[in-house]
Every structure is written in C-alpha cells, then in structure tokens.
Amino acid sequence: MLSYTIIYNPASGHAKGPTAAEVLKAKLEHRQRLVTMKPTKNADDAREFAARAHSDVVVAVGGDGTINQVVAGLAPRQQPPILGILPEGTVNNLAKVLHIPLLLPLAIKNILEAKPQPLDIAQVNDRYMVSTLTLGVLANAALSVTQKEKRHFGPIIYLLKGFKVLAQHQHWQLQLDSAHRQWKKDTQFLLVTMTNSVGGFTNAVPDAAPDDGHLHVFIAPKLTWWRSLLAIPYFITGNFQKLPGMTYFKTEQLTIHAPKTLQSRVDGDPSAKTPLKLAVIADHIQVLAPPLK
Numbered sequence: 001m002l003s004y005t006i007i008y009n010p011a012s013g014h015a016k017g018p019t020a021a022e023v024l025k026a027k028l029e030h031r032q033r034l035v036t037m038k039p040t041k042n043a044d045d046a047r048e049f050a051a052r053a054h055s056d057v058v059v060a061v062g063g064d065g066t067i068n069q070v071v072a073g074l075a076p077r078q079q080p081p082i083l084g085i086l087p088e089g090t091v092n093n094l095a096k097v098l099h100i101p102l103l104l105p106l107a108i109k110n111i112l113e114a115k116p117q118p119l120d121i122a123q124v125n126d127r128y129m130v131s132t133l134t135l136g137v138l139a140n141a142a143l144s145v146t147q148k149e150k151r152h153f154g155p156i157i158y159l160l161k162g163f164k165v166l167a168q169h170q171h172w173q174l175q176l177d178s179a180h181r182q183w184k185k186d187t188q189f190l191l192v193t194m195t196n197s198v199g200g201f202t203n204a205v206p207d208a209a210p211d212d213g214h215l216h217v218f219i220a221p222k223l224t225w226w227r228s229l230l231a232i233p234y235f236i237t238g239n240f241q242k243l244p245g246m247t248y249f250k251t252e253q254l255t256i257h258a259p260k261t262l263q264s265r266v267d268g269d270p271s272a273k274t275p276l277k278l279a280v281i282a283d284h285i286q287v288l289a290p291p292l293k
Contacts, residue, residue, distance in 0.1 A: 008061035063089015068267035116286035136189035178251035221245030
C-alpha cells in the first residue's frame, strides 16, 4: 500500500491549504492509500516533517516557500521519498514550470496519476533552492512585501515594490566566481534561477529547464533614473533577459562575495547571507509531474 505524508501551511497563499489537504486526503484514502497529515505551525516544521517522513510520497501543499522547506528536508536523505506538489501559494512558480495544474481537482489528479520526473535543486550554503535566488533590488523589494499584500494583490505586488526600490538607485559591488569566469562589478540586482520561470513569468528564461543541471545567472547593469524607467517594460513582460547591459551565463557552481553582508531571498523567502556558495544537485529529487519533454 502506497503511503503519503501531506505537509501543508495554513497561512500559504489565500489560506486554502487546509481545505486542499483534506480534499487530497479523502481522494487518497478512497484509493486505499495510507495518509499522514502534517500541518505546519513554525518556520522549520515543513523541513522537519519531510526529513522524518516514513512514506513513499511527501506532498507539499502551499507555495514555493513551502515546497522549498519540504525539499530542504528531503535533500539530505540518501533515498528521499517522491515529492508531490499541491499548489496553493501566491505565485506557484515551480508548479507552473512543471506544468502542474493550479486547479485543485486537476492538481490532485496529477498526484494520483503522474509519474516521477527528475528535478534539479541547488544547495545554497547550508540551505536549498528549487527555483530562484535574488540579491539586491529584487531581494529588497520582495523582503518588503507582507503576507497580507501577497494575498490581496498577488504576484503584481512584487513588480510594484520592485519599481519603488529601483527608483532609489541602490547598487552593490558583487564578485561572482564560477568554473569558467569571474565577474566583479556594481549591480542593482542579481538573479539566479534553475527554471524558465521567474515570479510566475514562464517565458523569462527560454533556454532553462528544471532538469538541465545548470544555474542560470543574470546580473543587471547599474541603471540611471532614466534607464530605470526604460527597464519597466522588460520587467512587466518578464523579458528582463533582453534588458540592455544584462549579463547572462549558466554554470553548475557559483560563489558570490560582497564587501558588505547582503541577505538573499530564495524561493520567495529570506535566506542565506553573503558570501554564498551555490551548487546544483541533479538526479536526486523526483517529483510527480507531467513529462518535461
């Protein structure tokens, strides 16, 4: 008999996590599956529950932050359970990348019927990443977004906050080192993504795939006030890769240094501080999703 651990965040997205988790539980039990329910109360609960889960499948019910915490619990395990995703967050970036339906009945159908697919993750210092890491303007803007604002405005609030922070013309000197290049310059923001989607914009990095074994790195130029205004359409459309002066490269490992301590934001939540060391972990996590190719 297949067994499932359902981990859900009651505060994720529009607080529909508990209802979605109960519906999934009923569907699984109808199919004679063994189900363990694990609602989170504290920040580290999802990671701890996933690390200790004795089940075939661990389902993350929530947004990208909840998925990140579940993966953080699965990743150190030698043979981790299969990951299932029931998207109930605000942006649901990873679910969109994996073509997991956002409608509850179809998302449950995916968990019941989909086959495991490979999912690359990355280690960031002593933490993990499944989708994106930001430093600078993007991270500062996201850090200023409250849970209430996320629920009320949805993904658009990140753009609004981003424009406000961009107008302050903040910039930081960063040094990036990978196996094949070194980059040192003033920048307004750094973005590292493992997928083709950033902030829900699924056309942001056309060449990226969640199982391609690479970190996709974007370093923005230092923008004047006028160039900041000209940059707005690139962000609205998700085509910031085409922003004039943008540096882009891909790598399997990356180190990031800054003269002063900066806090990154990983998968939507505050995370490790500089210096940062990133490394791709391929072929370790399997996720229930439609075939990627």
